[in-house]
Amino acid sequence: MVYSASIALPDNPKFARYAHSFFLTRHAIFPVLAFVAGLLSFRAGRDRERWAPRLFVVSLLLLILVLIPGIGKGVNGARRWIGFGPISFQPSELAKFAVLLYACNYMVRKMEVKERFFRAVLPMAAAVAVVGLLLLAEPDMGAFMVIAVIAMGILFPGGVNARMFFLIAAVIVVAFGAMIALSDWRRERIFAYLDPRSEKHALGKGYQLSHSLIAIGRGEIFGVGLGGSVEKLHWLPEAHTDFLLAVIGEEFGLIGVITVIGLFLWMTRRIMHIGRQAIVLDRVFAGLVAQGVGIWIGFRLSSTWA
Secondary structure, three states, X not given: OHHHHHOOHHHOHXXXXXXXXXXXXXXXXXXXXXXXXXXHHHHOOHHHHHXXXXXXXXXXXXXXXXXXXXXXXXEOOEEEEEEEOOEEEOHHHHHHHHHHHHHHXXXXXXXXXXXXXXXXXXXXXXXXXXXXXXXXXXOOHHHHHHHHHHHHXXXXXXXXXXXXXXXXXXXXXXXXXXXXXXXXXXXXXXXXXXXXXXXXXXXXXXXXXXXXXXXXXXXXXXXXXXXXXXXXXXXOOOOOOOOHHHHHHHHHHHHXXXXXXXXXXXXXXXXXXXXXXXXXXXXXXXXXXXXXXXHHHHHHHHHHHO
């Protein structure tokens, strides 16, 4: 699908120097690298838990570096990338994983969280807040929201009772609501999401969403067929990345979208089950990490579905 969505990009002057298979080749490299990283992690043994605080510090340093002019790379008005030759790296993605490992490590070390909740959770909340401030400076509120959900989600399998869990959830909802209310730019994005076809937003912040809905609408039940998408032909920006699901909807219809979502739901359920098994086997850190990854994927799936 990445190949199908990106095959026409070289016709755009912005991507004229790329081959038609450039994004397919680049995308194929990442699963290979991920597989190697997975093997190394699997071989590392249980002592990898001690690397969690160090990785967290590294992610903080990278989040600071990305804000420095000349090091951080600006894209569409946001400074979120660091370039390494032909590869660009987004520190916020590492920060999500680092916060996940740090939160799991912290919960294992602070098992008294159920007895002295606020005193035990305060340091972890402070760490998440520091990461959040750095992300908001980029700005990248979406990444901050994912990190907050991951950190909060770790508390529940870590043993926090439902009353405290929902209290934290309420605080997070109010905090993000305030961030949106106090920012004209973020408010406009919400209004554009709610009414993308309005005269005010159709050619601005609602343009991409409007064309993604057109793509899904064209697909109907069974789609127009692989390679038959019209919206990917320079109508839908970022069709090969952020809005790949819209291209799937256009080429494979409702059946294709449901299939993709169903596979992600199955994978999320399996990850959560593996986490529970690990905790039963007294591998609490590994179990919490697995369940944290499940929460991470599940939350991103729900936002994509929305």
